[in-house]
Amino acid sequence: MNDEQDAPPPVDPARMRSIARKLILPHVLLVAAVVAAILWFVLYGMNGGGGKEAATASAECAASAALAAKLAPLAKGDLAALAIHAKPKPMPNLTFAHDGAATDLAAFKGRTILLNFWATWCVPCREEMPALDRLQGEAGDGAFSVVAVNVDTAKLERPKAFLQEIAVKNLGFYAESSGKTFQVLQQSGKLVGLPTSFLIGPDGCEIGALAGPAQWDGADALALVRAAGAK
Structure with missing residues (x-):
């Protein structure tokens, strides 16, 4: 081989x-x-209309965008946890009741509101309610309102009894006992727990959000809501 x-x-x-x-x-x-x-x-x-939708939201929320730029430096101190959005977006048209009569978020178009969600079983909610009442008494007018919406779904006599117990004088009674509004906010990722508050501009757009309680009757809160147009 x-x-x-x-x-x-x-x-x-x-x-x-x-x-x-x-x-x-x-x-x-x-x-x-x-x-x-x-x-x-x-x-x-997947976001084929994303650009168009963003442009539409920007046009719809022009007033809130201007307010957001003005208010961002004032989210400090007692309101340091308030997240002001650089690009506000329209809030869903949430429904609830005012003194038993059906209403919705669209009814507040034209004024800035602090939309707060609370429940009687939520201890921080109960603790901040007097401050929200004082804020409404101090700054509430035709241009600004505190709208505190109770979301209890059982023992519906408790919310009014609690507000009477703490001698609320200025807040209207808003409630949504079906759980639908709470669910809409949860599904959109806007609400995880209670209390949660949203600052909404006169065009119905979300300027900012704060998860948890705050000292709403303090100097920082008053300065911010007055800069937003309150008296």
Whole structure:
């Protein structure tokens, strides 16, 4: 046997690299194209009207955007937890009752409101209610209102009894006992727990939000709501 005749030909590294490129490169390009297509669909295809919707929201919320820029420096001290949005967006048209009569958020168009959600079983809610009452008494007028909406779904006599117990004088009685409004806010990610307050501009757009209680009758809160147009 001739070992020299049976030995395989020497490997040419350059030729092997060329073959590998020819075999692998088309697959790499195909994968890259698929990934790019998926990214395009996620960023643009799923939000096809995103740009148009954002422009519409910007036009609808022009008044609130101007207020947000003005109020952002005032979200400090007692209101340091108030998140002011650089680009306010329309709030859902939430429904609730005022002294037993059906109403909704659209009824407050034309004025700035502090929309607060509370329940009698929520200890921080109970603790901040006197401050909200004093804020309404101090700054509430045709341009600004505190709208504190009770969301108890059982023992519906308790909310009014509690407000009478703490001698609320200035707040109207707003309630939503079906749980639907609470659910809408939860599903949109706007509300996780109670209390939660939203500062809403005269155009119905959300200027800012605060999760948890706050000292609503303090100097910081009064300065902010007065800058928002309150008396």
